[in-house]
Amino acid sequence: MCNFNKTLLHEYIDGELAPLEVQILEEHLKSCSECRKELNQLKILDWDLHHQDAIEVPYEQLAQLRKSTFDDCCREYWESQETSNLAEVYKIQTSSMLMAVNYMHYLPGARLIKNAGSSTRNYVGKRLNWRQLIGPKR
Amino acid sequence: MDISIHVxxxxxxxxxxxxxxxxxxxxxxxYRLCFHYTRNHENSMDIMQEVFIRVFRAIDSFDESRPFWPWLKRIAVNSCLNYKRDEKHLYTALEDLDMDKPDLINVIASHHSLEEEIIVRDTGRIIEESILALPEPYRMVITLRYLENMSYQEIASYLDLPLGTVKSTLCRARNILRKQCQALGLMEV
Incomplete structure (x- = not known):
């Protein structure tokens, strides 16, 4: 049973060994039939894996798939953009209205307007005769 | 081949x-990458659709100073790895292996040696079935090594694995395949 590091055999057939490691391995192979056999098997497997059946590419189906997928993706994207634009407009309008309402609290004379409003209510609450306000009937 | 930044x-x-x-x-x-990995047309098309969708969503994050193909290939590799492979997928994949190949009767009529054709076809089928039966991440490592001819370092960067892990994974994957082929008498040297 050989104790040689078998990973080196794999790296050897993949061309991933350093020159010095290649020399050491080749020296070892001269005297080890077990590693030679394994290396030969790996080379056969490597050849089989490199020479698998050619893959038939379904060009038309792929083009169809690409077309339908990107059609859907683009449509969904632009629809969502439109919806989000409407939502954005709604949001901006709502916020500007809220800001306007808030600004009312800081208006100079806001208290006066408020008091005037309540005074008017009180005045109206007394059920005044409108004639008194608009003057005598001609 | 790389695509223009303008596109x-x-x-x-x-x-x-x-x-x-x-x-x-x-x-x-x-498609070649997906098919090499799944060995099945339907599954490959499913993954292709997934790749298109991911490209559409992720194109904003693509760094224009880098080449496009490696970025796209990484998306395809990840889509393959994430593809849910249940028993049904595996079952249909195994059943479909021979469907697209020409009948033996055509081979007899051709100039090729029938015996050689049968041996090559059997070997190819056994290799395909053996790769399909490999667990992850062995399958993807084999795909990247033999379809894309990637170096150990490239595979490591694609799969976010340490270099040593890639070496040992490839070594184990090949040992599994070698033993299966050996058991079926395909390793006579």
Missing amino acids: IRRCKQKEREAFDILLSSYEEQL
């Missing part, structure tokens, strides 16, 4: 035609 920028603006220009030149290579 990628158009894709980032979500221009429909730009995606056709961008992907049409790569879809053949993408």
Whole structure:
């Protein structure tokens, strides 16, 4: 049973060994039939894996798939953009209205307007005769 | 072959035609990668669709200073790895292996030696079935090594694995395949 590091055999057939490691391995192979056999098997497997059946590419189906997928993706994207634009407009309008309402609290004379409003209510609450306000009937 | 930055920028603006220009030149290579991994047409098409969708969503994050193909290939590799492979997928994949191949009667009529054809076909089928039966991440490592001819370092960066792990994974995957082929008498030397 050989104790040689078998990973080196794999790296050897993949061309991933350093020159010095290649020399050491080749020296070892001269005297080890077990590693030679394994290396030969790996080379056969490597050849089989490199020479698998050619893959038939379904060009038309792929083009169809690409077309339908990107059609859907683009449509969904632009629809969502439109919806989000409407939502954005709604949001901006709502916020500007809220800001306007808030600004009312800081208006100079806001208290006066408020008091005037309540005074008017009180005045109206007394059920005044409108004639008194608009003057005598001609 | 790499695509112009202009087309990628158009894709980032979500221009429909730009995606056709961008992907049409790569879809053949993408399909080969998916098919090599799944060994099944239907599953490959499912993954291809997933790749297209991911490209559409992720194109905004693509760094224009880098080449496009490695980025796209990484998306395809991740889509393959994430593809849910249940028993049904595996079952249909195994059943479909011979469906697209010509009948033996055509081989008899051709100039090729029938015996050689049967041996080559059997070997190819056994190798395919053996690769299909490999657990992850062995399958993807084998795919990247033999379809894309990637070096250990490239595989490591694609799969976010340490270099040593890639070496040992490839070594184990090949040992599994070698033992299976050996058991079936395909390793007579």
